[in-house]
Amino acid sequence: MNIETLLYTIGIAAVAVNASSGVLEAGRRPFDLFGMVVVALAAALGGGTLRDVMLDRTVFWIADQTYLIAAIVAGMATFTLVRLVRLPTKLFLLPDAIGLALFTVSGTQAALSVGAPWLVASLMGVVTGVFGGILRDMLCNEVPLVFSGELYATASWAGALLLVGLVVAGVGAGWAALAGGGLVLVIRLGAIVFGWRLPVFTARK
Numbered sequence: 001m002n003i004e005t006l007l008y009t010i011g012i013a014a015v016a017v018n019a020s021s022g023v024l025e026a027g028r029r030p031f032d033l034f035g036m037v038v039v040a041l042a043a044a045l046g047g048g049t050l051r052d053v054m055l056d057r058t059v060f061w062i063a064d065q066t067y068l069i070a071a072i073v074a075g076m077a078t079f080t081l082v083r084l085v086r087l088p089t090k091l092f093l094l095p096d097a098i099g100l101a102l103f104t105v106s107g108t109q110a111a112l113s114v115g116a117p118w119l120v121a122s123l124m125g126v127v128t129g130v131f132g133g134i135l136r137d138m139l140c141n142e143v144p145l146v147f148s149g150e151l152y153a154t155a156s157w158a159g160a161l162l163l164v165g166l167v168v169a170g171v172g173a174g175w176a177a178l179a180g181g182g183l184v185l186v187i188r189l190g191a192i193v194f195g196w197r198l199p200v201f202t203a204r205k
Helices: 003-026 033-054 066-084 093-113 118-139 153-168 173-194
Strands: none
Touching: 003 033, 003 066, 003 093, 003 118, 003 173, 033 066, 033 093, 033 118, 093 118, 093 153, 093 173, 118 153, 153 173
């Protein structure tokens, strides 16, 4: 599989998974189908849109509407599922963690493909990974997970830096993507299960 095909596959998967996470979180609110689709699209497309604007590229889902279709289909399918099956309240955290890993990888590699420096490329991975989740949480009137202290953006940045380091070291794109995405997923799942978190600011009295 060449790098273009790999990036495309990861991107489609990330969009679909994040759209599902958006619907699963919005499902805790009295949203109608239209509201669910809006949240799904924000979660699925927000990070990549900001990344492409910052990198002065054509926005990915405008250049190829397959991403938009994937987000809508995944969102509608999840909406149907949650109406038929009772799901755990926090179930959205699992697809959110997977989406964070996938988007971190796709965002970092997209930045590297246009010649961005290593630090910029790693931060573009973080932007791609977290911004859709921020939009999703804001639309659902929740404090964004990325600001809660639980390891989230930190997990994304660690994976992005590992990916960049492996690419610079000459490791193949596929293995670098697997390692970087795997690290993001391990750290994020550890944060969910074991409560790993950064210190939270508290004003001294």
